Every structure is written in structure tokens, then in C-alpha cells.
Amino acid sequence: MNHREVAEKLVQALGGKENVISATHCATRLRLVIDDESKIDQSTIEELDGVKGAFSSSGQYQIIFGTGTVNKVYAEFGPMVGANVEGGDEKPANHSDAAKRKMNPFARFARTLSNIFVPIIPAIVAAGMLMGLLGLFKTYEIVDATSGLYTMLDMFSSAAFIILPILIGFSAAKEFGGNPYLGAVLGGIMTHPALLNPWGLSNASPESIQVFGLNVEMLGYQGTVIPVLLVVYIMSKIEKGLRKVIPNVVDLLVTPFLTVIFTGFIALMVVGPAGRILGEGITTTLNFLYDTVGPIAGLIFGGLYSTIVLTGVHHSFHAIEAELLNAGGNYLLPIWAMANVAQGGATVAVFFRTKNKKTKEIALPAAVSAFLGITEPAIFGVNLKYRRPFIGAAIGGALGGGYVVLMGVKANGIGLTGIPMFAIANNPLQYGIAFIIAVVGAFLATLLLGWKEEK
Incomplete structure (x- = not known):
């Protein structure tokens, strides 16, 4: 070449x-x-x-x-x-700025969320894998749950979620054009030890204090997503506004000082509580759909996910998934995983049936990539090009998505799909069965649908 x-x-x-x-x-x-x-x-x-x-x-x-x-x-x-x-x-x-200017507002919003969460994914994946390991230890009684080793591993697995607002604060401030360390400070304020930690909270209720005549609950935001996103966005706007009016000679001292004070009050008295309500509303709605229509929702989401990927809107799902982790487990990620591996199954069908040498060269590596969770080569290089294999993949994704919901398969993290998701699945056996259903379903559907081969 x-x-x-x-x-x-x-x-x-x-x-x-x-x-x-x-x-x-x-x-x-x-x-x-x-x-x-x-x-x-x-x-x-x-x-x-x-x-x-x-x-x-x-x-x-x-x-x-x-x-x-x-x-x-x-x-x-x-x-x-x-x-x-x-x-x-x-x-x-x-x-990044040039690319965003070419997007519509909704796609731009989705891309912004993606830029915030992608750098954090390794920390959440590590914590999720540790949670999976602890689950195995507890289920098969490999390690005593009261032992020092189990206690330390439990600390390692929960740390990323406890300080999640700090991680998000740092990353979001970079994306919004603010000082990332001030973003981390705001995340720290929202997870301060003086606030009651809701992570794993059962029946304890927080104390309240009076500030400017208003009642403020001393409840922390450990493990939450939406409140800190809203707070850091406001912080970035305040910081930029202050830098325009404060003289350069005192900017380093005055701007951070005023930014933290103003945003801190806004965070704990206004935006934080409102963001918590919004986040709980989204989670409650999804849980209602999951508990009520269950496998049907899995069929629909699994079948449509790859089409959503084409729009770029899927980048916004990380925020929702992070909220779900704090509410008992990420049941969306296994559905997305089924849609992804189904693209690989459809691409394998194209590999066996096509007579086009270039398509055959692309198809097999693209399928392997999809099985590892990277679907762009399969979607754009093969399946979407012939259209019907893309529909076959949607059928396989729907079948797999319905099965993982039926079996209650959840993930202990975000970001990993395909084969790597075995490490964070709460039920690797059922996830494996769903994996086979999605791949075989997409393979057979693609062969049955067929497609017009280019000369």
C-alpha cells in the first residue's frame, strides 16, 4: 500500500x-x-x-x-x-468546535455528554469489574464477607461511584470551557463529609439547616450525575462572566473565590435538589418501563439501538446509565451490547455469502471488531452499505435485547459491550446465551433477507 x-x-x-x-x-x-x-x-x-x-x-x-x-x-x-x-x-x-458547528442542537448536546463521560469510563469499568468479582466471592463463598480482604475490595469498588461528582465535575468543566479544578471542587462540595452520604443509604434521614431563611437538607450527591452536570455548567458561565469584568491583576485571586462561593450556594440550595428530582424522575420512568413491559422494551431498544447510533444520540446514554448504576444496576448496557454483537453476526453472514473480494476482506475483521464492542466498521463498512444486513442485525439485536431483559441481566459499569462485557455482567451465563441468540439471530435473518450483490 x-x-x-x-x-x-x-x-x-x-x-x-x-x-x-x-x-x-x-x-x-x-x-x-x-x-x-x-x-x-x-x-x-x-x-x-x-x-x-x-x-x-x-x-x-x-x-x-x-x-x-x-x-x-x-x-x-x-x-x-x-x-x-x-x-x-x-x-x-x-x-471539536468545528465538528459541533456542523451538528444540529440535539446532536451537539449528545456529543457534549459523550465528551464528558468517555474519559471517566475506565474508572467506572474498573469499579464495575471489582463489583462483579465481589459478587462472585459472595455467591460462591470464596471470601468471607466480614474479612479484611472483602472490606478493602468493597472500598475499591465503591470509591469511583462515591466520588463520581468530582470526576464528572473535572471532565464537565473542561468541556464547558471552565477551570477543571474548580469543577472538581464543586463536585467535592456536593460530596462533602458534612453531607449525609446516600450511597447505600437505607432509612437514615438527613438533617436540615437554615441558610438565608431557606431550609437546606444536608444530603450529599455521591453517585449522582445530573445535579453536578447542571452545577458545573452554571459554574463555567459564572467563571467566564467574572473573567470579563475582573481586572487581570486580581483575576487569579478573585475569580476562583467568587466562582466557588456563588456556585456553591446555587448547588446546595437550588440546582442540586432540582437536579436530584430530575435524575430520580428519569430513573423512575425507565424502571417503570423495565418492570412493566420488560422484554418488550428489550426487543424495541435492542432492535432500534443501531439506528440510534447513526444519529449520534447514543452518546448521551452514558449519563442515564450512570444514574441507573446508583439505582441497582445498569440494565440498558446489556441491551446495547446485544445490538452491537448482532451487527457482527450480520457481517459474518455477508462474509460467507458475498463474492465481492473487497467486501470479504472488510467483513471478517469488522465482525471481530463488533464482537469486541466497536461497531462502526461493521455498520458503515458492510451492513448499511447493503441495507438488508443492517435490518438483519436489528432483528438479532431485538431478540438478544428481549432475552437479557427477560433474564434480568445487568451490568456493574458502563462503556463495555460485546465480549468485554462478560467482566461486568451480573449473570455471565445468561449474558452468554443472549450473545449467541443475538449473533445467530442476526446471521440467519441476514441470510433469509438476502441482498443485491454489486457486480
Whole structure:
């Protein structure tokens, strides 16, 4: 593969370097913000050596090359369009801004939530896996629940959820353009030891204090999501407003001081309680649907999830899932997992049936990727291209989604689907059965539906 030649042809197929507003790359894809996407020659790009698929999503035009190859192509492509190879985009912060400007408001909101939660996922995954390990210890009596080892592991597993507002505060402030350390401080205020910790709270009730004639409950926000998001958003606005009016000579002293005081009062007296009510309302509604219609909800969500992925709205689900973790377990993630692995099952069917050499080369690696929870190569490189395999995947996802809800399969974390989710599933056996149902269902549905093979 001649990476420079591919890069040169890619620039031409994109409508010239003037049509590329911003460029960067992730582990598998070039991510481009394009001025006028009507100038893109889609068919030429898809036929380029090494290209496994190309699609427009979340304000970006994305071209799948795969791990390793994308770095080599970008090393040649970046300078051709004026991007900085070492740092990704010439102005990395501007790439995200440029992409957001191309989105509709709802997609922009979903992307913002994604940017906040994705950096936190490793901490929640680690805590979820520890919870799963503790569950095995307790179920099979491997370790005494009163022992020192069990107590320490329990501390390790719950820590991420107890300080979740601090983690979210730091990440959200970065995304909203505020000082991330002030965001962490606000998260700390909302989880202060003086406030009653609701994590694992049973019948204890918090004390109340009088502030400015108002009654304020001394109840903490450990494990919550929406309250701290609202608070840090307001904090960022206050901080930016203060920086515009406070002289530079005293900015370092006065701005953080006033920001913390103003936002702290707002957090504990207004936004925090309102955010708690909103979060509890969302959780209660989902729990009602889960308890009332159960498997039917799993069928619908499992069947529609991949279509939701096409809109980019799925990025907003992390916030909802984090709320569910504090309410007994994440029952949404196993449904999403079924939709993802079903894309892999449909792609395997395409691999066995297709006579197109390039499609066959793409299909098998894309299926493996989907089984590991990364679905873009399968969706955009294979299934959506032929359309009916995408429908077959939706059928498999619906079957698997209905089964995991029927069996009460939940996750102890967020972010992991496919094979990696075995580590955080509360019932790995039933999750495995659902996995097979989704994959086989999608495989058979795709073969039965068939598709028109390109000559």
C-alpha cells in the first residue's frame, strides 16, 4: 500500500484541500470536518486501497482505515490539508468546535455528554469489574464477607461511584470551557463529609439547616450525575462572566473565590435538589418501563439501538446509565451490547455469502471488531452499505435485547459491550446465551433477507 498515493487521491476525492476545514484521526478512522460534503466523491473514496468504509456522522466525515494504517495515511494526508501530524489537528480544540458547528442542537448536546463521560469510563469499568468479582466471592463463598480482604475490595469498588461528582465535575468543566479544578471542587462540595452520604443509604434521614431563611437538607450527591452536570455548567458561565469584568491583576485571586462561593450556594440550595428530582424522575420512568413491559422494551431498544447510533444520540446514554448504576444496576448496557454483537453476526453472514473480494476482506475483521464492542466498521463498512444486513442485525439485536431483559441481566459499569462485557455482567451465563441468540439471530435473518450483490 502506497500511503502517499492514497492520501493524494483522498484529497482529490474530498473536493480538494480547501474543502477540508479540519482534520484529525482516532485509532481506526480519519475524522474530517468538511465545508461542503456534496463535493465528496464517495464511490472513489470507498474504492481506495485500505479504505474499509466512509460515512458522515456527528458533524464529521469519517474514513475507516483500521488500526495502524490510519496513522500512516494521516502522516501523509495531514500536511496536504494543513494539519499538524504530531498533534492531530493543527488546533486540536478547534476540530471539536468545528465538528459541533456542523451538528444540529440535539446532536451537539449528545456529543457534549459523550465528551464528558468517555474519559471517566475506565474508572467506572474498573469499579464495575471489582463489583462483579465481589459478587462472585459472595455467591460462591470464596471470601468471607466480614474479612479484611472483602472490606478493602468493597472500598475499591465503591470509591469511583462515591466520588463520581468530582470526576464528572473535572471532565464537565473542561468541556464547558471552565477551570477543571474548580469543577472538581464543586463536585467535592456536593460530596462533602458534612453531607449525609446516600450511597447505600437505607432509612437514615438527613438533617436540615437554615441558610438565608431557606431550609437546606444536608444530603450529599455521591453517585449522582445530573445535579453536578447542571452545577458545573452554571459554574463555567459564572467563571467566564467574572473573567470579563475582573481586572487581570486580581483575576487569579478573585475569580476562583467568587466562582466557588456563588456556585456553591446555587448547588446546595437550588440546582442540586432540582437536579436530584430530575435524575430520580428519569430513573423512575425507565424502571417503570423495565418492570412493566420488560422484554418488550428489550426487543424495541435492542432492535432500534443501531439506528440510534447513526444519529449520534447514543452518546448521551452514558449519563442515564450512570444514574441507573446508583439505582441497582445498569440494565440498558446489556441491551446495547446485544445490538452491537448482532451487527457482527450480520457481517459474518455477508462474509460467507458475498463474492465481492473487497467486501470479504472488510467483513471478517469488522465482525471481530463488533464482537469486541466497536461497531462502526461493521455498520458503515458492510451492513448499511447493503441495507438488508443492517435490518438483519436489528432483528438479532431485538431478540438478544428481549432475552437479557427477560433474564434480568445487568451490568456493574458502563462503556463495555460485546465480549468485554462478560467482566461486568451480573449473570455471565445468561449474558452468554443472549450473545449467541443475538449473533445467530442476526446471521440467519441476514441470510433469509438476502441482498443485491454489486457486480
